[in-house]
Each structure stands twice: as structure tokens, then as C-alpha cells.
Amino acid sequence: MPQNRQIVLDNRPQGEASVSNFRLVTSDTPELAEGQVLVRHHYLSLDPYMRGRMNESKSYAQPQPLGEVMIGGTVGEVVESRHPKFKAGDAVVGMGGWQEYSVVDATIPGNVRRVDTTHVPLSYYLGAVGMPGVTAWYGLVKIINPKAGETVVVSAASGAVGSAFGALAKARGCRVVGIAGGPDKCAYVVNELGFDACVDYREHKDYISLSKALKAACPNGIDGHFENVGGMVLDAVMLRTNAFARIAVCGMIAGYDGAPLPMSNPALILVNRMRVEGFIVSEHMEVWPEALTELGGLVAQGQLRPRETVAEGIDSAPEAFLGLLKGKNFGKQLVKLI
Amino acid sequence: MPQNRQIVLDNRPQGEASVSNFRLVTSDTPELAEGQVLVRHHYLSLDPYMRGRMNESKSYAQPQPLGEVMIGGTVGEVVESRHPKFKAGDAVVGMGGWQEYSVVDATIPGNVRRVDTTHVPLSYYLGAVGMPGVTAWYGLVKIINPKAGETVVVSAASGAVGSAFGALAKARGCRVVGIAGGPDKCAYVVNELGFDACVDYREHKDYISLSKALKAACPNGIDGHFENVGGMVLDAVMLRTNAFARIAVCGMIAGYDGAPLPMSNPALILVNRMRVEGFIVSEHMEVWPEALTELGGLVAQGQLRPRETVAEGIDSAPEAFLGLLKGKNFGKQLVKLI
Numbered sequence: 001m002p003q004n005r006q007i008v009l010d011n012r013p014q015g016e017a018s019v020s021n022f023r024l025v026t027s028d029t030p031e032l033a034e035g036q037v038l039v040r041h042h043y044l045s046l047d048p049y050m051r052g053r054m055n056e057s058k059s060y061a062q063p064q065p066l067g068e069v070m071i072g073g074t075v076g077e078v079v080e081s082r083h084p085k086f087k088a089g090d091a092v093v094g095m096g097g098w099q100e101y102s103v104v105d106a107t108i109p110g111n112v113r114r115v116d117t118t119h120v121p122l123s124y125y126l127g128a129v130g131m132p133g134v135t136a137w138y139g140l141v142k143i144i145n146p147k148a149g150e151t152v153v154v155s156a157a158s159g160a161v162g163s164a165f166g167a168l169a170k171a172r173g174c175r176v177v178g179i180a181g182g183p184d185k186c187a188y189v190v191n192e193l194g195f196d197a198c199v200d201y202r203e204h205k206d207y208i209s210l211s212k213a214l215k216a217a218c219p220n221g222i223d224g225h226f227e228n229v230g231g232m233v234l235d236a237v238m239l240r241t242n243a244f245a246r247i248a249v250c251g252m253i254a255g256y257d258g259a260p261l262p263m264s265n266p267a268l269i270l271v272n273r274m275r276v277e278g279f280i281v282s283e284h285m286e287v288w289p290e291a292l293t294e295l296g297g298l299v300a301q302g303q304l305r306p307r308e309t310v311a312e313g314i315d316s317a318p319e320a321f322l323g324l325l326k327g328k329n330f331g332k333q334l335v336k337l338i
Numbered sequence: 339m340p341q342n343r344q345i346v347l348d349n350r351p352q353g354e355a356s357v358s359n360f361r362l363v364t365s366d367t368p369e370l371a372e373g374q375v376l377v378r379h380h381y382l383s384l385d386p387y388m389r390g391r392m393n394e395s396k397s398y399a400q401p402q403p404l405g406e407v408m409i410g411g412t413v414g415e416v417v418e419s420r421h422p423k424f425k426a427g428d429a430v431v432g433m434g435g436w437q438e439y440s441v442v443d444a445t446i447p448g449n450v451r452r453v454d455t456t457h458v459p460l461s462y463y464l465g466a467v468g469m470p471g472v473t474a475w476y477g478l479v480k481i482i483n484p485k486a487g488e489t490v491v492v493s494a495a496s497g498a499v500g501s502a503f504g505a506l507a508k509a510r511g512c513r514v515v516g517i518a519g520g521p522d523k524c525a526y527v528v529n530e531l532g533f534d535a536c537v538d539y540r541e542h543k544d545y546i547s548l549s550k551a552l553k554a555a556c557p558n559g560i561d562g563h564f565e566n567v568g569g570m571v572l573d574a575v576m577l578r579t580n581a582f583a584r585i586a587v588c589g590m591i592a593g594y595d596g597a598p599l600p601m602s603n604p605a606l607i608l609v610n611r612m613r614v615e616g617f618i619v620s621e622h623m624e625v626w627p628e629a630l631t632e633l634g635g636l637v638a639q640g641q642l643r644p645r646e647t648v649a650e651g652i653d654s655a656p657e658a659f660l661g662l663l664k665g666k667n668f669g670k671q672l673v674k675l676i
Binding site for chain 1: 568572587588589590599600601602603604605607608609610611612613614615616617618621
């Protein structure tokens with residue numbers, strides 16, 4: 001059996017996460033039991049939610065146990081199978097974690113899923129046609145539910161969720177405005193992703209200033225917003241909402257390090273009769289087939305071709321992950337393992 | 339025609355409202371035109387929303403114009419009619435404002451509505467079977483939509499909205515917990531209104547402390563909350579919410595004087611997958627008939643007999659209103675005019 005290099009969580013962050021929280025270990029892959037498959041990972045997905053799992057505190061998800069392989073989505077190929085429905089060479093997606101191989105019990109529904117790479121690159125099943133894409137779909141379709149002509153906004157617009165959100169909203173006839181960090185990302189959001197406008201939050205010191213820039217980008221106000229960030233960005237968006245605006249809350253990345261991150265003016269929820277709703281896409285598995293079908297179609301038709309940032313080798317994962325938390329990636333952050 | 343004493347808004351508050359913002363004037367009531375009725379007001383309703391109208395700033399509602407009679411709900415009797423469907427002696431409810439008489443165009447639907455005082459005292463049409471009751475109904479039924487056995491919480495529990503909320507929630511099999519200011523109000527909420535528990539927010543210096551008291555009163559967590567206050571109360575409730583909790587935002591009274599009132603931990607919206615929704619009951623006229631029918635039934639059956647605080651005479655209205663803003667009233671605040 002092959003040697004397997006793995007990243008485990010060694011200790012929990014005090015404040016900001018660092019590479020010293022992780023440890024690289026090497027182990028043998030075990031013999032397969034009946035019903036199991038051995039998957040060789042081609043790509044590992046890095047996502048902001050992983051930061052929350054590193055804390056011990058009660059959250060919506062179980063904390064990542066110390067000394068165990070970090071949780072994470074993976075795509076790869078089956079190299080050995082003791083399950084009748086899988087064979088060597090199958091392209092599959094699963095939650096293999098931060099390691100080069102995983103042994104998966106294929107008898108449990110959802111543990112490993114075969115995917116078709118004819119029209120969709122394998123790595124996209126971790127992004128546009130995977131969890132981030134479905135996340136964008138759920139927030140847009142099930143919470144914001146925009147009418148054609150409405151203005152919708154998404155923070156972290158250049159990322160995996162934001163790019164999918166943009167394509168889905170354009171397909172519904174919305175004016176789509178992104179918020180991103182830096183001129184390169186903003187240019188990409190408009191020129192390559194096809195957003196109508198993008199506001200660079202780094203040009204603004206406070207939410208009042210950012211809000212003025214949003215006013216120019218959203219002359220008819222904001223009807224729907226997809227929040228990946230929180231803090232100043234959410235405060236600025238709230239000031240520009242129209243009556244009956246809907247806000248899907250998907251991420252509060254700026255608060256993960258433990259700093260309190262208040263909402264400056266919650267009275268706007270009443271003044272503008274807003275609906276603010278938090279969600280976790282893994283609790284809505286019923287929408288995945290419909291969402292993945294639409295997202296796969298957008299990719300196949302060339303309407304969704306998001307950028308990827310690819311780190312090389314499992315040992316690069318911690319550094320790449322910390323970069324993701326600081327917004328250093330450009331588009332979907334992956335680790336290429338083969 | 340009778341002389342009519344009226345309270346007009348003389349100038350806008352700088353910070354806290356005061357009696358000097360109001361002015362008493364006397365005028366003749368005009369001759370009736372075709373389709374009009376003259377109503378003699380028995381009771382004027384005082385409500386927190388009026389404070390928002392006193393400001394010039396953009397809000398969901400038009401500001402109260404300077405020099406005009408203050409807006410407000412009234413019940414009374416028709417003393418003269420030039421509309422075929424109304425006659426002298428009819429008991430009616432309307433938005434007559436802070437004055438002793440009003441001349442109403444009865445040809446406009448909703449301007450004046452005849453009410454039945456057989457089983458429901460006239461003044462209740464300003465409270466339990468009026469706008470406050472329907473407000474409670476909308477937040478509970480349309481936003482929180484609780485299942486039997488769930489725990490629901492309401493702030494300003496001893497008030498007109500809170501007391502109706504309690505009766506409606508008990509009728510649906512909920513555990514109902516109030517938040518109110520002072521031991522007298524809390525005892526009343528439990529002993530007379532029939533809540534399961536009531537927490538005195540005045541015993542707590544910060545939201546962490548208040549949250550601990552809520553934990554004891556809500557051993558199974560909080561599934562739904564009706565927010566009349568905002569600030570520390572909302573922060574404390576949010577810490578105790580269960581997954582998929584619903585918060586109906588109806589009032590932010592503590593913020594009316596212009597002090598910024600942040601939400602301490604909005605990340606809880608994501609962590610607990612909450613839905614937070616603001617609403618204004620006047621935008622949902624379609625629910626009024628169903629809501630008023632249920633509320634009238636609860637009153638007729640003795641399940642909803644909320645207390646009233648009654649000031650005497652139109653000249654007492656400003657003082658009574660300022661007392662309401664400070665929580666000095668006990669139950670629905672009225673001004674008796676006859």
C-alpha cells in the first residue's frame with residue numbers, strides 16, 4: 001500500500017491561526033475492508049469554514065479533533081475498490097481531508113460520489129460545481145430569491161462562492177455588484193466574471209465611506225446581499241438596502257480570530273423591513289441536485305469559468321490556507337497533490 | 339360646532355423628547371362636507387412609533403409635519419354624520435390624532451371603522467384588539483410561526499403588544515417568557531397575563547448577565563423572539579437562541595434618541611442559522627381581519643384582559659407619552675378624553 005502524507009491539527013490557535021497549529025505526518029494506507037475504496041486525491045479544497053473548526057468553542061459544527069487529519073473536500077480517482085459500484089480510474093469527489101489518499105466507506109450514501117469530467121474540469125467539483133457553488137445557489141435562490149432587474153451584491157466576489165453567485169444572478173436578469181479587495185480582483189470581477197460593477201473595500205477606511213461607493217455602484221439601492229465577510233462590509237451594505245431587502249449570511253470571516261465584530265446599525269432591519277438569514281449549505285442537501293445541474297450547465301456553456309489559485313503539494317496546505325484567510329488567493333484556493 | 343383642543347408638534351427633539359416639543363391649540367371644528375363624519379374621541383392611543391415620527395430623518399414612515407396635529411389612533415363615537423353608513427352614536431376606531439374631535443372622510447376605506455362593544459371594551463380597540471394586538475399576531479404567526487412546545491420570548495412583555503403576544507403564544511402551546519422592567523411588571527406578566535416566566539432586565543448591567551437569567555427561564559433555549567426594544571435585550575436573547583430561531587423585529591425603542599445601538603454578536607445569525615426579520619404591521623393589512631377575529635375571541639373568552647394606564651384629558655398627552663418612552667406606563671397607555 002502507498003505511503004500517505006497527512007496534515008493534522010496539532011494545537012488550537014490563540015487568536016490568529018499559524019502554520020505551527022498544523023503538523024505533517026506520514027502513515028501507511030490500511031488494507032481495504034469490504035465496501036471500502038482507496039482514493040488518490042488530485043486536489044484538496046481550502047475553505048474559510050475550516051478556520052471555525054480549528055476552535056474549541058461551541059459552533060454550528062463539531063470542532064476539528066486534535067491529532068486528526070484536517071477536514072476538507074477532495075477530488076481524485078479511485079485506485080482500488082472493494083465496492084461493486086466503484087472501480088479503479090473512477091473520478092470521485094468526497095471529504096477526504098488534508099492528505100494524499102483516503103480510505104472511504106462507499107456503502108454510506110454521500111461519502112463518495114462519482115463525477116463526469118467530460119464538460120467540467122475535475123477541480124471545479126470543489127468550487128463552481130461543488131460546495132461553494134451550491135452555497136451561492138442556496139443563498140441566491142432560496143433566501144434572496146431576486147426578481148429580474150433587482151440589484152444584488154456579494155462580498156468576497158472574486159472567490160469561489162462569489163463567482164458562482166455572479167453567474168447565477170446574471171442568469172436571472174439581476175444587476176450584480178461585487179465587493180472585493182484590491183484593484184486586480186475588482187477588475188477580474190467585472191472583466192472576466194461579468195459583474196456590472198465591483199467596489200474595492202480596501203479603498204475605504206470605514207463603512208460610511210464604503211457605503212458611498214456602493215451608492216454609486218447601486219443607483220437603485222440594494223435588494224439582495226450575500227454576505228461572506230461581515231463587519232464593515234455588512235454595515236455598508238445595510239445602509240444602502242431598499243425596503244424588503246434580503247440578506248443571506250454565509251460567512252463572517254473577519255470574526256473568526258475572536259475579535260468582537262458588532263453590527264453597527266441593526267435598527268435598519270426594522271427601518272427597511274429586512275430579512276437577514278444565516279444558513280449552512282450542508283443542512284440543505286435536498287437542493288444539491290438542482291443546484292449542481294444548473295451550475296454544471298453554466299460551466300459547460302462557458303458562462304462560469306472562475307479562476308483558481310493552486311498550491312503544489314500537501315505540505316503547502318497550511319501556508320495556502322493562512323493566505324486564504326488573509327485574502328491572498330485569487331479565486332478558488334486549491335492544493336494540487338499529484 | 340364644538341371647540342376642539344389639539345396637540346401639535348411644535349419643534350423636533352434634539353436628543354431626548356420633551357414636553358416643549360408639543361403645543362396645545364384650540365380650534366373650531368369645521369362644517370361637515372358630504373361623506374364626512376364628526377367623531378368625538380373617547381380615548382387616544384399613545385405608542386412608541388410616534389417617537390420615530392417626531393424626527394426629520396428618513397425612516398420607513400413620513401415624519402410628523404411641524405404645526406400639525408400629532409398622529410395617533412383613537413376610538414370614539416360619531417356625533418354627526420354626512421355619510422349614509424354612519425350615524426350618531428356609532429362606536430368607531432380610526433387615526434384621529436391627538437385631539438378631542440376629528441372630521442373624517444368616511445368615503446375612504448379604512449379611515450374609520452365601526453366596532454362592536456358587546457364583548458370588547460371600546461378602549462381595547464386601541465390595544466389588544468387593535469394595532470398592537472395585530473402587531474403581536476403578525477410577528478408570532480407570520481414570522482416566528484412556532485410549534486407547540488417551543489419557547490418564545492417577548493420584550494416589553496407587560497405592554498400592549500407583549501400581553502397580546504403572550505395570550506396568542508399560550509393558545510398555540512408555547513412556553514412563553516417575558517422580559518420587562520421592574521418586579522411589579524414581571525409579577526404582573528406571570529400572575530395576571532399567564533406567562534411561564536418573566537425576566538427583569540433592570541436587574542442586569544449587561545447582556546451577558548441578562549443572558550444568564552434567560553438561560554434559567556428558558557432551559558430548552560429560545561426558538562422565537564419578538565423584539566420591541568433592541569440593544570442589550572436583543573443581544574442577550576441572541577446568545578440563547580436555538581438553531582433555526584426566528585426573531586421578529588418590531589421595535590428598537592432604545593435607539594430613538596439617536597444613540598448608536600449596535601448588535602454585539604451578529605455572527606450568531608450564522609452560527610445558529612437564525613432568521614431576523616423586521617416588519618411594520620400597517621404594510622400587512624391582509625392579515626388584520628383574521629388577527630382581529632382571534633384577538634377579539636381571546637378577549638371575549640377572558641384569556642386576554644390586559645391592563646391599561648389611563649391619563650386624563652388631552653393636555654396630559656405629552657407627559658404621558660414621555661412616560662411611555664421611559665417605561666413608566668403599565669400596560670397599554672391611553673389618554674381618556676371624555
